[in-house]
């Protein structure tokens with residue numbers, strides 16, 4: 001069983017400028033919060049809570065996505081106290097974003113074990129099972145998560161679900177095996193939709209294609225993970241069923257930490 005622990009509850013909200021109130025007694029309403037800025041605030045505070053776990057000297061994996069972008073900024077702000085820390089990126093985009101703010105990035109090919117990885121998620125259930133891969137970095141993210149002593153995910157509350165499977169499940173596929181794998185995915189009950197870019201099939205950092213799999217009825221996740229991994233040509237899938245140790249999920253300015261109970 002996992003425990004949900006409420007950590008803290010105040011954030012400085014972001015505001016968008018609204019029309020000034022006229023002929024009204026104080027307090028005047030000069031600014032109005034927008035839903036987008038509130039979600040960004042939640043992503044930011046979830047990211048900051050996770051980045052607080054980093055201790056100097058650690059080897060730290062950095063995931064991919066818009067929530068992780070806030071983590072990169074939080075890491076950059078802590079760099080003076082993290083001089084001996086080495087970071088490892090799960091995508092070319094993350095590596096670039098980190099280098100842009102002078103976060104030092106090591107070569108994961110030379111690392112066999114990391115202390116901590118911080119990553120985003122597309123869905124998180126109460127057992128800390130996660131769907132990832134909307135950003136297309138699922139294969140490197142899975143490898144880095146597996147290499148990490150501890151993996152924490154960060155998210156706004158829209159990612160919390162009672163049951164996995166409303167989000168499409170990304171499956172990374174060797175282009176050579178594209179049609180064959182699509183047939184096997186359909187046999188598992190999926191409607192596989194090839195992810196597209198402007199100029200054709202979208203390609204991962206490894207040059208693979210991705211099928212976003214929609215299920216009329218989402219199968220039992222552990223069995224589905226085994227079945228997917230058994231298809232030749234499947235390079236990876238977005239089900240992270242046992243990798244995640246903790247989740248920081250923010251909702252309206254409150255961060256809740258869910259920790260996997262290991263006892």
Ligand code: 5RP
Nearest residue numbers: 065066067120133135136137
């Ligand atoms: C990339 C991922 C992302 O972590 C996931 O899609 C969440 O992204 P965001 O924080 O932008 O919602 O799995 O492969």
